[in-house]
Amino acid sequence: MNVAPEPLPGGSALARDYIDRYESVGHLYGGDFRNEESRRKRAEWLDGNEDQRANxxxxxxxLRLYNERHNSSPEVMASLALLEQPGTLVITGGQQSGLFTGPLFVVYKAMTTILAAREAAARLGRPVVPLFWIAGEDHDWDEVNHTYVLNRTGEIAKIKLDKPEGPRASVSGITVEEQSWQQVTELLEGMLQESEFKPQIMEFIRTSSDAACSMSDAFAKLMGSLFGKFGLILLDSADPSLRRLERPFFKALIERNDELEAAYKDTAANIIAAGYDLQADVTPGNANLFYIHEGARLLLHKSEGRFSDRKGEVSFSREELLLILDEHPERFSNNVLTRPLMQDYILPVLATVLGQGEMAYWAIPRDAFHVVGGQMPLILPRMSFTVIEGTLHKHMDKYGLSFADVRSGLEGKRKEWLAAQDELELGRRFEEAKEAFSAMYEPLIEQLGNIQAGLLKLGNNNKEKILDQIAFLQGKAMDAMEKQNEAALRQWERIELSLMPAGKLQERVYNIMYYLNRYGLSWLDELMTIPADYSGTHRIIYM
Structure with a gap:
């Protein structure tokens, strides 16, 4: 396995500037993780504010109770024992739970979190543990209920878990029946090609879903099976036991909601003034807080001194909300802009691992941290990869293709290559035939028009029909050419489907199970030996 950098264009302008020109956007963030002084200052601030966070x-x-159910390896228990000790810091990463762990970038985010914690511990000379924050309180089922693999015939195949009937609840609150797990597991088994590792992989997957009540449970069990041995602690943001510890901070979010709203709006205005687009909505009157009502997760808005959802199903005064919070903290839930603040209250976060889209919207809460007595943690770009299997690499060399070629689309190059296989120069000769025919026939048609006007129109129609027939034969000849080169064209198609499925980066589409089935569970151990890189540079893994 070889690894090579492959810089990618595009992405959020704000995230790119954070990565490449931090000095130009530093006022929107809390410090640069790659800077030793920033790490030291953040660690000192955390030490000095220990009493401002949850116990x-x-x-x-x-977390021990949760991980004992889903992620009970000795290494995780050791990480939790360290977390219990004053002075231990945390590197976090997180994502919504996804089917069979979701797309590859989720795995890469967990890898980055683990490697960054190791490095920070070594550089600071103190314990730093990795933690993965499962965003189980999110309610976007359609975003997490499916995944993609390359099937046995080398095509993109989608596997989808249908949502049970019920309210728009959080992903962790949606019960998935055993029969549904069996259906999607059988679909995956039928799609994966036969390999020496397949029985082990399928057993590994079935074990994760056998005792899983929800998507988040199954996700946690799989992530624990993959990364528990590296000491990665798992946290489900929808865990009711965690809600009780979060109650004081939810109280602050309610009591200081107007100040928080003003902070979000001011920072958003500064981001726009600096020439960047907002990556999350900042709307007037948004309480940035969800309320769970009869199983449904409702976003609260403020109007005339009350907190209500858009449809008016619930409505509370500030005092009423605080009373409910005291008795039922499990009814409250963060949104995308308050979750960073809550994470900083629950954990001594040295740095958090984010993708580029997340890095851009994390700038919005910067001033909100100060409102609640916090401070934005350092931000670390997650590692990013494309896996190129050995056979595909040989095919790319054979056709002179680079990853940049594949990324920009192969249609033009494929046509050029196919034209080069035309030893009879059929394309040129057909075009010459059409031109020669037109040159001979058009003068004749003009002369016919002098005999009778109607013959001119008839002659032109006749000419077009003959040209259509020549073009028809040309198309058939080209189809025959393609059939003659069918095996090679399938190789071109496989390159594109593997590296840029549906025009997207591989890591944003495919699931890790395809690769574990090809290379075994030890493949992940190989990935973990890749040198850490926090520059945001995309890298190619050549198998």
Missing amino acids: RAEVASV
């Missing part, structure tokens, strides 16, 4: 022993206790 770490209580947090560790809640």
